[in-house]
Amino acid sequence: MSDAYLELVNSGVTKTLAKKLGLPRPAHLRRTDPAAVDTPLIPGRAMVIGEGPDADAIARTLLGWDLDVHRNVPDGRIGAVVVVLTDLTRPEQASQRVLALGSVLRSLAPGGRVVTVSRAADPGDEPAVAAVRTGVDGLLRSIAKELRAGATGNGIVLGDQISPDAPSAVGALRFLLSARSAFVDGQFVHVNTADGVAPADWTRPLQGRVAVVTGAARGIGAEIARVLHRDGAQVLGVDVPAAGESLATVMNQVGGIALQLDITSGDAAARIIERATSRYGRIDIVVHNAGITRDKLLANMKPDHWDSVVAVNVEAQLRMNGAFLAADGLSPDGLRLVSLASTSGIAGNRGQTNYGFSKAAVIGMTRALAPRLADGAGTANAVAPGFIETEMTARIPALTRQVARRLNSLQQGGQPVDVAETIAFLASPQAGGINGEVLRVCGQNLVGQ
Structure with missing residues (x-):
């Protein structure tokens, strides 16, 4: 659904x-x-x-992408600023770099x-090291709101032994x-290990991969299928x-x-595996997008409202993941699981106790699966959308919908393609060192973390 207000404030007299x-x-x-052909990166x-x-190392990476890279303030418009804080050991050391950033934001x-x-x-x-590293959380989130x-x-957080030119650090950047x-x-984006491989072609990083997308008929699921195919x-x-x-x-x-x-059927995973392997010989990516809502205040919640949401949103994934992990040689390069969570599972939402429970459960499941998949070079991650312009959000009352659109730093709803782009990144070879993470696609929605 289009955002008429966004169009009005960006054109003519109304602007x-x-x-x-x-x-x-x-x-x-x-x-x-x-x-578009030859669209610049920034x-x-x-x-x-x-x-x-x-x-x-980061400057060399940017130069390798044919960007015009400066270490001092350049003339003209700046497309991107990368602030490197990895070497700081005390909070007072941040001052010079943070203020240098402030001087170029305009x-x-x-x-x-x-x-x-x-x-x-x-x-x-040491307390001083922990202080400066954790301080970056509040710094970056505050900058984003300005x-x-x-x-x-956004920020990239590296494990202590991870170089900024490791494949997943470069991919995240x-x-x-x-x-x-x-x-x-x-x-x-937390880069936990040095795993991952830079693609030969950054525009088609999923070349040769086979992806399963549930709930692919419309909305976000259909866009996920299109973006994975594009890649x-x-x-x-x-x-x-x-x-x-x-x-x-x-x-x-x-x-x-x-x-x-029906993904809640007991043989769903077996049928998916049989169809994919008979046609393509493998499964590299599974995107658990299928989900339902049955919104009611808890005082009015009927058993079928609760049970159906949990069955589709969590239990089906658990059964299928068990089958995927048990299947030998499903993906020679390591299986990538990406599940759709929600900001409702992070911060809760009135009238969505069942949905919030199910989406928080998806986050817990993802974190528990991550080390199990890592043993086979795979990963498990989740994406938590905020307000996305879909058929479901189009049914929200008009005034409530307008308010929901403005409750993030970008002051608008996201598009299904925004969720799909993030999933495609987490499923890509260069994201092999990102595991057990929940990446929000919410425009910095003012809820939760």
Whole structure:
């Protein structure tokens, strides 16, 4: 569903009026255009703030992408600023770099990017080290709320032994700088290991991979299928028989296979495995997108409202994951599981006790699966969307919908493609060192963390 308010405040007389009245003025976000050729990674020059080997490594990475990289304040518009904080050991050491960032924010181009690179705090750290590393959390999230014109701020958090030029660190940096991360704001990507492989072609990192997408007939699921296909994957789309016509349409668009089944059935995983392996010989990616809502206040909740949501949103995934993990040689390169969580599972939502429970359960399941998959070079991660413009949110009363759209730093709802882009990144070879994480796609929604 389109956002008429966003269009009004970005054109003609209404744009001027909104500015004079001080009304929220969400910007058109910089998103990937599949039809565009040679679209630049960032909308201007790149600046690296920091000193030492890690800052040098990041500058070399950016230069390798043919960006115009500066270590001092450049003339003209800045498309991205990367602030390297990995070497800090005391809070007072942050001052110079943070204030240097502040001095150039007014030069940040519309749709620009700010990315911090820091180290993860550890319980064994000295108090001063833990203080400065944890301080980056509040710093980055605050910066993200100050940015305007569709610019975003996100962070990469490296484990102590992880180099900033490790494949997953590089992959995370490219994702956060690119238009693919348009609705990811105020978030941190944790790189836990040095695993991962840089793709031969950054525009088609999933070439040769086989992906299963549940709930693929419409909305977010259909967009996931399209983006995975765009990135090179073969797609097996799964949905209930009632959605068969829509599923066939989407699969025809992406040259994929349509499989009609109810994922709560006991043989769902076996049927998926049989169909995918008989056609493609493997399964590399599973995206658990299928989910339902049955919203009621808890005082009015009937058993079937609760049980059906838990059955589809959690129990089905648990059974299928057990079967996928037990299948020998399913993916020679390591299975990538990506599950759809929700900000409702992080912060809760009135009238969604069942849904919030199920989505929080997905997060717990993902974190528990991560070490099990890591043994086979696989990963398990979750994506938690906020307000996304779908058929479901279009049914929200108009005034409530307008309020929900403005409750994030980007002051608008996200698009299904924003969720799909993040899933495609987590499923990619370069994300092999990112495991057990929950990445929010919410425009820095003002709920939870």
